[in-house]
Amino acid sequence: MYLCGPPLKKGKARVFHGLHQDFPSVVVVGLGKKNAGVNGQENWNEDKENIRAAVAVGCRQIQDLEIPCVEVDPCGDAQAAAEGAVLGLHEYNELKQKKKPVVTPQLHGSAGSEAWQKGVIYAEGQNLARYLMEAPANYITPIKFAEYIEQKLGNFASNVKVHIRPESWIATQQMGAFLSVAKGSAEPPIFLEIHYLGGANANDSPLVFVGKGVTFDSGGISLKPSSGMDAMRADMGGAATVCSAIVTAAALNLPLNIIGLAPLCENMPSGKANKPGDVVRAKNGKTIQVDNTDAEGRLLLADALCYAHNFNARAIVNAATLTGAMDVALGSAATGVFTNSSWLWNHLYEASIVTGDRVWRMPLFEHYTKQVTDCPLADLSNIGKYSRAGGACTAAAFLKEFVTAPHWAHLDIAGVMANKDEACFASLVSQDYVNGTDQEEIRTGVDQCIQKFLDVARQTECFFYKKDCSCPSRNQNK
Numbered sequence: 001m002y003l004c005g006p007p008l009k010k011g012k013a014r015v016f017h018g019l020h021q022d023f024p025s026v027v028v029v030g031l032g033k034k035n036a037g038v039n040g041q042e043n044w045n046e047d048k049e050n051i052r053a054a055v056a057v058g059c060r061q062i063q064d065l066e067i068p069c070v071e072v073d074p075c076g077d078a079q080a081a082a083e084g085a086v087l088g089l090h091e092y093n094e095l096k097q098k099k100k101p102v103v104t105p106q107l108h109g110s111a112g113s114e115a116w117q118k119g120v121i122y123a124e125g126q127n128l129a130r131y132l133m134e135a136p137a138n139y140i141t142p143i144k145f146a147e148y149i150e151q152k153l154g155n156f157a158s159n160v161k162v163h164i165r166p167e168s169w170i171a172t173q174q175m176g177a178f179l180s181v182a183k184g185s186a187e188p189p190i191f192l193e194i195h196y197l198g199g200a201n202a203n204d205s206p207l208v209f210v211g212k213g214v215t216f217d218s219g220g221i222s223l224k225p226s227s228g229m230d231a232m233r234a235d236m237g238g239a240a241t242v243c244s245a246i247v248t249a250a251a252l253n254l255p256l257n258i259i260g261l262a263p264l265c266e267n268m269p270s271g272k273a274n275k276p277g278d279v280v281r282a283k284n285g286k287t288i289q290v291d292n293t294d295a296e297g298r299l300l301l302a303d304a305l306c307y308a309h310n311f312n313a314r315a316i317v318n319a320a321t322l323t324g325a326m327d328v329a330l331g332s333a334a335t336g337v338f339t340n341s342s343w344l345w346n347h348l349y350e351a352s353i354v355t356g357d358r359v360w361r362m363p364l365f366e367h368y369t370k371q372v373t374d375c376p377l378a379d380l381s382n383i384g385k386y387s388r389a390g391g392a393c394t395a396a397a398f399l400k401e402f403v404t405a406p407h408w409a410h411l412d413i414a415g416v417m418a419n420k421d422e423a424c425f426a427s428l429v430s431q432d433y434v435n436g437t438d439q440e441e442i443r444t445g446v447d448q449c450i451q452k453f454l455d456v457a458r459q460t461e462c463f464f465y466k467k468d469c470s471c472p473s474r475n476q477n478k
């Protein structure tokens with residue numbers, strides 16, 4: 001190493017050839033400071049984050065060399081190493097004739113093989129959400145999305161039930177807000193409902209996850225500018241996050257019950273589409289004036305959140321690429337969390353430090369509620385009175401009008417939807433199961449599940465990494 005230049009910086013890699021007959025190419029990566037621990041300014045665990053980033057960089061070097069298999073040193077945390085490897089090697093090239101070579105990562109040595117395997121499962125869950133977001137909207141329509149998830153859950157049929165609810169069911173549920181968005185498109189809507197029963201008792205209160213599933217958002221009659229509109233194929237990031245988290249929870253056999261709800265549709269302009277000023281009625285009877293048809297996510301979520309109250313939930317967490325204002329506020333550094341529960345906030349915050357999927361608490365002040373309830377024609381307007389000011393907060397205040405549960409959190413993931421310049425892989429670390437009472441095991445299960453959820457939420461950062469990510473694992477050779 002000393003003969004080959006200055007010491008390796010954190011997240012950088014150097015390739016050596018011909019050092020060993022079993023390993024014709026060896027990539028050395030910089031892990032940064034040893035035992036860096038939790039960084040209180042950055043709100044994450046730097047050791048884990050550094051390992052994920054560095055291993056991802058190293059694996060991509062191997063991919064560039066077109067070597068089909070790579071053995072990865074656990075770097076002291078086999079799970080983090082596995083996450084970095086599997087996330088770093090992810091490619092979406094299904095529709096190209098010429099594909100990048102597939103590289104299979106393996107653990108070097110036998111120490112930490114269980115942790116490695118866990119990391120692989122987590123990362124594969126995140127790659128599933130990435131796949132769904134990156135895929136074109138004409139491939140991932142509402143029904144295709146639902147069928148893909150159903151197929152992924154096929155291995156766990158003994159404790160998973162998938163209901164693919166058609167338009168007629170949505171109508172009988174009186175989900176008028178959701179249907180008003182869907183009717184502008186020729187693609188029929190789907191309400192996807194997943195029950196994962198991993199708890200000791202099928203009647204144990206579940207965690208309920210809700211995800212916005214707009215498989216393409218043109219804005220509707222309030223049409224978006226055409227530049228960058230292709231990115232709106234990922235406006236189902238919330239649904240992708242929720243469903244991938246449940247697929248992963250099933251693969252890990254987590255000891256708790258989870259219900260996932262994903263209203264899926266397109267938002268398109270047509271002769272049947274919502275018009276600005278139209279009034280629609282949500283499932284709980286509240287009327288909504290649709291002042292801007294591009295604020296459609298909250299219409300889907302309003303009905304889905306009403307429905308989520310049927311399950312006596314331990315907590316309701318929804319994720320949505322909801323507002324451009326969220327991106328303006330925090331960029332891609334953190335997910336904005338709006339919650340009525342400090343208990344739930346503490347879980348989310350603690351988990352985010354471990355996973356590196358940072359969260360930042362945002363307000364649900366009455367101040368914002370007044371701006372959505374002050375409406376000429378209906379109980380609520382779908383945009384705040386001052387439109388742009390505090391847009392992420394008025395959207396959250398709108399959703400709150402459909403929530404009575406004591407533990408609810410809304411995650412606005414619009415800012416982390418497209419990666420700007422952070423590491424282009426996501427991360428998750430779970431606590432190991434502790435030997436203890438069932439209660440303790442369930443608590444850990446909840447933590448683990450929320451961690452997984454956050455983790456998948458963060459991965460949305462990367463779905464466009466091929467275009468605009470300047471992270472080291474992509475730019476090493478550019």
Ligand SMILES: [Zn+2]
Nearest residue numbers: 217294295296
């Ligand atoms: Zn929209």
